[in-house]
Amino acid sequence: MALGYKARKRWALVVLLVGLPVYVVAAVTVMTWLDRPPIWLELLVYIALGVLWALPFRFVFRGVGQPDPDTRRDED
Numbered sequence: 001m002a003l004g005y006k007a008r009k010r011w012a013l014v015v016l017l018v019g020l021p022v023y024v025v026a027a028v029t030v031m032t033w034l035d036r037p038p039i040w041l042e043l044l045v046y047i048a049l050g051v052l053w054a055l056p057f058r059f060v061f062r063g064v065g066q067p068d069p070d071t072r073r074d075e076d
Contacts, residue, residue: 003060005068011060023053 003011027049031042054061063069 005063005070008060008062009064012057012064015057015060019057020053 027046031045036042037045
């Protein structure tokens with residue numbers, strides 16, 4: 001199922017405004033449950049978690065910053 005430009009834009013906003021804060025809270029909560037690892041390992045885990053959240057949503061974010069391809073431009 002292909003999403004249209006407007007649907008992808010709306011889903012991108014939902015993911016960024018709702019999903020990302022929930023993911024951050026969950027990641028920090030899980031890290032606090034673990035015994036304190038060395039700082040370098042903790043940094044690597046946070047970097048990995050920072051990249052991994054976006055992978056499932058690549059199709060939503062692809063092309064959202066570009067102009068709407070469905071609108072016609074009036075050329076003079």
